[in-house]
Amino acid sequence: MTSLMLYPLQVSVTDFQMDSSLSPRDMIISGLIAAVIIGVLVIINKTKKPSTGGKTGSSGGGGLFAGFTLYRLTKDIGFNHEQKKMLDYVFKTDGVTEPEKSLNTPFLMDRHFRKAYRTIEQTGGSDAETQRKLAILFSTRNLLENSTFGGITSTQQIRDDATFIFNNGKDKISTAVISTRGDNVAVETPKNVLGSQIKIPKGAKLSIMFFTKNNKGYSFETRVTGFTTMHGRHAMLLAHSNQIKFLSQRRHRRRHAVIACSLNLVYVEGSGKKARLIVDKRKFSANIADISIGGCSIKITTPVQVGARFKVEFNQNDNSVAALGQVLRTNKNGVNTIIHIKFLRVTQKSMNLINAFVYEYTNE
Secondary structure, eight states, X not given: OOOOOOOOOOOOGGGGSOOTTSOHHHHHHHHHHHHHHHHHHHHHHHHOOOXXXXXXXXXXXXXXXXXXXXXXXXXXXXXXXXXXXXXXXXXXXXXXXXXXXXXXXXXXXXXXXXXXXXXXXXXXXXXXXXXXXXXXXXXXXXHHHTSSXXXXXXXXXXXXXXXXXXXXXTEEEEEEEEEOOSXXXXXXXXXXXXXXXXXXXXXXXXXXXEEOTTOOEEEEEXXXXXXXXXXXXXXXXXXXXXXXXXXXXXXXXXXEEEEEEEEEEEEEESOGGGOEEEEEXXXXXXXXXXXXXXXXXXXXXXXXXXXXXXXXXXXXXXXXXXXXXXXXXXEEEXXXXXXXXXXXXXXXXXXXXXXXXXXTOSOO
């Protein structure tokens, strides 16, 4: 596949000025020729098809003007060359004509990337090449996820199933959003640990924090405007805000789950250059509670020490996923222990399978 190479025009503006000595007939003919050339370029731009060829599966073809728009919108995100080509391929695969709208809509972005994921799986060539393309696909999606695209600028854009978190004195309160439509944001009247309603006076100022489905965090300042009953629920009304601040977020998207897994203790034998990792044959059964490509939380009944290394293994869509991880911290949860593991080594294929699960790009 040949790539379309674009170079700056090495001409002066004066090169496009009409020669005053031309007759009206010559000027009309020159104008018609220019119109034909522009028309041909537009037709070529619209009829080019995306291709999965090349190193990243990116199209080297059409979408010339849309490509300029896409470059302008994403030039500050930090894509490398292959990620730029991959994003171009993703948009062309799903026939995107409004890149700015897609970049600002997480649902659309996931739809485009899901279609590209399935296309690459079906036409990617060798397994090694397919896994390489998928790795670029997910790295591109992750960079977009950590950018400010798809950001929320007003409380009227918040989903009705969101959860607001705020401080009331020394207590941290969580409350569910009932509705963001209308003149105010309606949330469930907050309750204490005993289930009694917390009386927050009208006019009180609150600093609200919330997270979207894709783990982006936001905060805003508001005040209590009143109380009411909505859909049979006691509701507290908050003033809308157009001053939403973007907070830092986790480096990788994380998904809650219940996945059966096995753990094998891994220890180091020897030292220096002769050191090697030994996987203990004994297996511990456990359940993954949430996972990202950076690590996971696991619920286990066996006591585990912080710093211990484990081989974590589980099945995903009839494929075995394995990773070497280290326990960062633990906490008790009844008879269970929750261990938080950071992945140290993950194969490219396992990483792609984890990402496909986290982004919900596969049928479970």
